[in-house]
Amino acid sequence: MSGFCTECGKPIDVVRNCPQPRCPKLSRALVSAETSSNLIRLPKARTARRLLGSGVEYFTYELILIFLNIVSPFTGGVLGFFATPFILLMVGIRDVKSGAFSIAKRVGGMRVVDYRTGQPISDLQALKRNSYYLVLIVLMVVPFTKSIPTAIFTLLMMIDIMMIIASPEGRRIGDLIAGTQVVQEKRR
Numbered sequence: 001m002s003g004f005c006t007e008c009g010k011p012i013d014v015v016r017n018c019p020q021p022r023c024p025k026l027s028r029a030l031v032s033a034e035t036s037s038n039l040i041r042l043p044k045a046r047t048a049r050r051l052l053g054s055g056v057e058y059f060t061y062e063l064i065l066i067f068l069n070i071v072s073p074f075t076g077g078v079l080g081f082f083a084t085p086f087i088l089l090m091v092g093i094r095d096v097k098s099g100a101f102s103i104a105k106r107v108g109g110m111r112v113v114d115y116r117t118g119q120p121i122s123d124l125q126a127l128k129r130n131s132y133y134l135v136l137i138v139l140m141v142v143p144f145t146k147s148i149p150t151a152i153f154t155l156l157m158m159i160d161i162m163m164i165i166a167s168p169e170g171r172r173i174g175d176l177i178a179g180t181q182v183v184q185e186k187r188r
Contacts, residue, residue: 042183043183044181045108057094064086068080068082095112095121098121112126112129114179114180125179125180129178131174131177
């Protein structure tokens with residue numbers, strides 16, 4: 001019988017124990033993926049850590065952009081030209097490998113998993129999870145339209161924060177689009 005630990009979300013291939021060291025759950029924590037028609041109930045990532053991590057990540061991106069804008073005139077505008085592609089790259093790959101490149105996931109000790117199986121997400125799911133932010137970042141560089149995508153970006157960020165707080169699973173819009181969930185990673 002195989003399934004997933006309800007405490008830490010790790011796959012369980014043995015009947016008795018979760019493979020995660022120090023996970024307090026025994027066989028009663030085993031949720032069978034094959035026999036259950038219900039979704040696996042994964043542990044929600046701690047809201048405070050998730051919001052703190054996201055704040056640190058956003059602040060880091062802003063500092064990088066400020067630095068690029070300050071230094072750009074001294075480089076003939078070359079660094080400023082790379083600011084948008086850099087942010088697109090950072091936002092685009094941050095959830096690849098279950099959030100391995102995300103500052104927020106590292107700071108908060110979290111990972112992104114498939115909502116239905118508890119398994120690490122695919123690269124396509126990672127891209128889908130942040131797709132609406134990527135589109136808005138691209139639209140921000142279109143001349144004469146910067147204020148509209150910026151306002152939508154801000155609105156979506158506020159909605160995402162409210163969803164993370166209010167949702168029992170802590171899922172935001174991107175999680176609903178990609179079928180993912182952020183869970184707390186157990187520290188060893």
